[in-house]
Amino acid sequence: MSKVASPLQIAASLTEFWSPRVVAELDESYVKVAKVQGSLAWHSHENEDELFLILKGHLRIEMEAGNVELDEGEMFVVPKGVRHNPVAEQECLIMLVERKATLHTGDVVTEKTRSLVEQLRPV
Amino acid sequence: MSKVASPLQIAASLTEFWSPRVVAELDESYVKVAKVQGSLAWHSHENEDELFLILKGHLRIEMEAGNVELDEGEMFVVPKGVRHNPVAEQECLIMLVERKATLHTGDVVTEKTRSLVEQLRPV
Numbered sequence: 076m077s078k079v080a081s082p083l084q085i086a087a088s089l090t091e092f093w094s095p096r097v098v099a100e101l102d103e104s105y106v107k108v109a110k111v112q113g114s115l116a117w118h119s120h121e122n123e124d125e126l127f128l129i130l131k132g133h134l135r136i137e138m139e140a141g142n143v144e145l146d147e148g149e150m151f152v153v154p155k156g157v158r159h160n161p162v163a164e165q166e167c168l169i170m171l172v173e174r175k176a177t178l179h180t181g182d183v184v185t186e187k188t189r190s191l192v193e194q195l196r197p198v
Numbered sequence: 199m200s201k202v203a204s205p206l207q208i209a210a211s212l213t214e215f216w217s218p219r220v221v222a223e224l225d226e227s228y229v230k231v232a233k234v235q236g237s238l239a240w241h242s243h244e245n246e247d248e249l250f251l252i253l254k255g256h257l258r259i260e261m262e263a264g265n266v267e268l269d270e271g272e273m274f275v276v277p278k279g280v281r282h283n284p285v286a287e288q289e290c291l292i293m294l295v296e297r298k299a300t301l302h303t304g305d306v307v308t309e310k311t312r313s314l315v316e317q318l319r320p321v
Contacts, residue, residue, distance in 0.1 A: 079268060081271050099273060100275065103226075106273070106275075126229065143202050149202050149204050151202050153200070
């Protein structure tokens, strides 16, 4: 799976919001991209940090201790165990790095929850 | 260490080539940025994959089985154990994700080798 990839181009090609795709494998982690708009769901990942990098647009990560606002090119790591809810007022393209074991919506399941099999589909 | 960071801006602010700085911590990995020009050194990381994402410019990763050419926005994972040598003909800004245990120039030490303490210095 080690090939040159363009996260921005792959994210832009996605047709469904909040449906991440794996674009690279890095030891015990996956690099994923997603096209997002609206709100995902409040959730947490008990044992895994989660990196968000904004490829295009603007993302707000709501957290109980305060929100962060991420512009294009900015990055934030949601620490393990921290409840969060990503929200994009307008279409936004993001890159994620997270453990292979990390569940899409963590400790909750909603109609937006995507399985790892779905995230590993070819783009 | 979980704060909003702009990898591109931080990389642009660096004054020394091939001297990565840690910009985020993600479980057992560090996210780093670097300003590079010229050639680093042929080396390998026996037990750790290494992710390269090009923030600005163009990077060639020389490998024994063939080179990859990475343009701005493109990403490549050098698999563990693969000997490689990153080369930038002109100034290039990159983001790296690698295990905390990963040594800068892997199994070799050159005058360009930087310790983890140096990589953890504030920018």
